[in-house]
Amino acid sequence: MKKKILVVIMAMALTAGLMGCGGSGGGGAQSGADGSAQSAQANDAETGGDESDAEEAGSDAASQAEEAVDTASGGDMAGKKVGFSALMMSSEFFTDMSNQMEAYFTENGMEYSVADANGNAQTQIQTVENFVSMGMDYIICFVVDASSISDSLMKARESGAFIIIIGTILDNKDAYDVCISISQRESGQVEAQMAADWIDKTFPDAQDGSIKVGILENSENEDAVARCEGLEEIVNYTKKAVIVETHETTQAEGAAAGQNYAEMMLMNNPDLKVILTYGTDQGQGANEAVMKDGTVNKDEFAVFTIDTAEFIRDKVRESAEGNSVIRGTVMLGEGTPMTCYKLMDGSWADRIEDKVYAERCIVITPETIDEYFPQ
Numbered sequence: 001m002k003k004k005i006l007v008v009i010m011a012m013a014l015t016a017g018l019m020g021c022g023g024s025g026g027g028g029a030q031s032g033a034d035g036s037a038q039s040a041q042a043n044d045a046e047t048g049g050d051e052s053d054a055e056e057a058g059s060d061a062a063s064q065a066e067e068a069v070d071t072a073s074g075g076d077m078a079g080k081k082v083g084f085s086a087l088m089m090s091s092e093f094f095t096d097m098s099n100q101m102e103a104y105f106t107e108n109g110m111e112y113s114v115a116d117a118n119g120n121a122q123t124q125i126q127t128v129e130n131f132v133s134m135g136m137d138y139i140i141c142f143v144v145d146a147s148s149i150s151d152s153l154m155k156a157r158e159s160g161a162f163i164i165i166i167g168t169i170l171d172n173k174d175a176y177d178v179c180i181s182i183s184q185r186e187s188g189q190v191e192a193q194m195a196a197d198w199i200d201k202t203f204p205d206a207q208d209g210s211i212k213v214g215i216l217e218n219s220e221n222e223d224a225v226a227r228c229e230g231l232e233e234i235v236n237y238t239k240k241a242v243i244v245e246t247h248e249t250t251q252a253e254g255a256a257a258g259q260n261y262a263e264m265m266l267m268n269n270p271d272l273k274v275i276l277t278y279g280t281d282q283g284q285g286a287n288e289a290v291m292k293d294g295t296v297n298k299d300e301f302a303v304f305t306i307d308t309a310e311f312i313r314d315k316v317r318e319s320a321e322g323n324s325v326i327r328g329t330v331m332l333g334e335g336t337p338m339t340c341y342k343l344m345d346g347s348w349a350d351r352i353e354d355k356v357y358a359e360r361c362i363v364i365t366p367e368t369i370d371e372y373f374p375q
Contacts, residue, residue, distance in 0.1 A: 077345050078109030082138040083131040085124055088251050089116040093280045094142070096309035097336055101140075104337035119252055121145035128152045132159050138344050143168045145221075150175040164340055167223055169356060178343050178352055182332050182359040184223040187306050188230020190361040194328045195274050195304045196237035202300060203273075208239040211273050214265040215246040216258055216286060218278040227306070231276045244269050249282050258285020266293055277305045280312045283326055287315055290325050302327040308364060313373055320366035331372065333359030 082105055086094045098114045105112045113134065117124035121144045129152060131139050139161050143149055146168045153163050153175040163176040167184075170176060199211050215231050218224040234241045245268060247261040258281060265272055266289065275290070277283040283305030290296055290303065299322070305312060308331045318324035333339055342348040343357060351357055364372060 076109075077341070079111070080137040080344075081111045081113070081135060082140065082340075082344070083113045083115065083127075083134065083136040085115050085117055085127045085131070085139065085141040087117055087142040087144060088119045089114070090118070091251055091254060091281055092284070092311060093307055093309045096311070100335075101337045101340070104341065108341065117142075117144050119144060121148045124149060125152045128156055132156050132161060136161050138162045138164065138340075140164045140166065140340055142166045143170070146170050162344060164343060166336070168221075173355055176355065179356050180333070180336070180339060180343070180359060181356050182361065184227040185230040187330050187332060187361050188227040189233055190230075190330045190363060191276060191304050191306055191328075192231050192234035193237050194330070194363055194365070195276055195302065196234055196241060198302050198304075198327055199238050199240055199274065202302075203240060206240045209242040211238075211240045211242065212244045212269050212271055213241050213274040213276065214262070214269070214272055215243060216249050216261055216275065216277045216282040217246055218249055218251070218282075220250055224278065228278060231278075234274075234276065241274070244272070249278065251279075251281070254281045255285035255288070258282035259289045260285070262286035262289035263293075266290070266296065270295065273301055275303045277303065280305050280307045280309045280329070283312060283329070284315070287324055287326050298322060298325055301325045304328050306330040307332060308373075313364070313369060316364060316366060316369055328363060328365040331362040331364050333362075 082101075084098060084101055086098055088094055089098065102112045102114070113131070113136070115127035115130065117127055124141070124144045125148065128139060128141065128149070132155070136156075137160075139153075139156055141149065141153065141163065143165055150170055150172040153165070153170075154172065157163050157175070157177065163178075165176045165179045167181065169179050169181055195213070199206070203211055213234060215228070217228040217231070219228065232243065235243060245265045247264070249257045249261065258277060261282075262275055262285060265275065275286045277286055283303055286303045290301055291298070303326045305326065306329060308329055312326065312329050315324040315326040316329060319327050339348075339357070339359070343352070348357065362372065
C-alpha cells in the first residue's frame with residue numbers, strides 16, 4: 001500500500017510537470033522529468049493541449065514513478081532463490097535460525113533451502129557448490145573455516161550469486177558481497193556486564209571476591225576465543241565477582257555438555273551463584289542442571305548467554321516467575337532473517353561500510369524482552 005501511494009504521488013508530481021509546471025534543471029531522474037515537461041509543453045502549444053495526450057503523459061509518468069520506486073526499494077524479491085549454509089543443524093540455535101529464515105523468506109515469496117555443514121569445512125564447500133548448481137540467487141554462509149571457504153564463495157559470486165557471510169570477516173574481499181559482523185569480544189563483554197549488574201542488584205552487601213562465577217567457554221575459532229575473553233571481564237565490572245571454574249565446550253557437544261559441566265561446577269562449588277555461557281546450547285544445559293538441583297536457591301542464581309533462539313527467549317521470560325535461572329541473553333543485531341533480506345534487496349546498502357554490516361549487541365532481560373519480542 002505504501003508503495004502504491006508513493007507511486008501515485010510521484011505520478012501526480014510528474015504529470016503536473018507534464019501539464020506545464022516544469023522545474024529547475026538538475027541531474028538524474030529530475031532532469032528526465034524536466035525534459036518530459038518541456039516536450040509536453042511544446043506539444044500543447046502545437047495541439048492545444050489535447051486531453052488524451054495529457055492522460056497518456058500521466059500514464060507514462062505513473063510507469064516511470066513505479067519503476068523508480070522499484071529501483072529504490074531493491075526490486076521485487078518474489079521468486080528469488082536463497083540458500084543458507086548452516087554451521088551445524090544439530091545445534092538448536094541453528095535449527096531455530098533456519099526456521100526463522102524459512103518463515104521470513106517464504107513469506108516474502110522467495111524459495112528457501114538450507115544445507116548442514118555439520119561443522120566440517122569440506123562439507124560446507126560442497127554445500128556452496130551445490131547451491132551454485134541449484135541456481136541460487138543468494139547464498140548465506142555461517143562460516144566453518146575462513147581459510148578454506150574463500151575460493152568456493154568467490155566462484156559462487158562469479159556465477160552470479162550474492163554472497164552474505166555471517167560472523168567472520170574473510171581476508172579475501174572478492175569472496176563475498178557483504179559480511180554481517182559483530183565484535184565478538186564486545187558480545188562477551190555485554191553478557192559479562194549484564195551478569196555484573198545482576199550481582200550488584202541481588203547481592204548489594206556482598207564482599208569483594210565473594211560471588212563465585214563459572215564460565216562455559218569455547219575456543220574452536222578466533223571469534224569464539226574473543227567472545228570468551230569478553231566473558232572473563234566480569235571481574236572488571238564488579239569487584240564482588242570471582243571466577244572459580246571454567247570448562248571448554250564445543251558446538252557439537254551442545255546442551256548436554258552445558259548440563260554436565262554445570263553439574264560439575266555445582267558439585268565443586270556449592271555456593272556458586274553465576275554461570276556465564278558461550279552460547280545458547282550451553283546456556284540451556286546449564287539452566288537444566290541448576291533447575292533440577294534441589295540444593296540451589298534459585299532466587300540467588302543466574303545463567304547468562306548469547307543469542308536469542310526461541311527456547312532461550314522463553315527461558316528468559318520464565319525466569320521472572322522463578323521457572324528458569326536464565327536471567328538474560330545478548331541479541332546480536334536486529335534479527336538475522338530481516339537483516340539478510342534488507343541487505344539482499346539493497347534497502348540497507350547505505351549501512352554497509354567496506355563490505356561490512358556491523359551489528360550491535362542488545363541486552364535481552366525479562367524487563368526488555370517484550371520490546372523486541374512482543375507476545
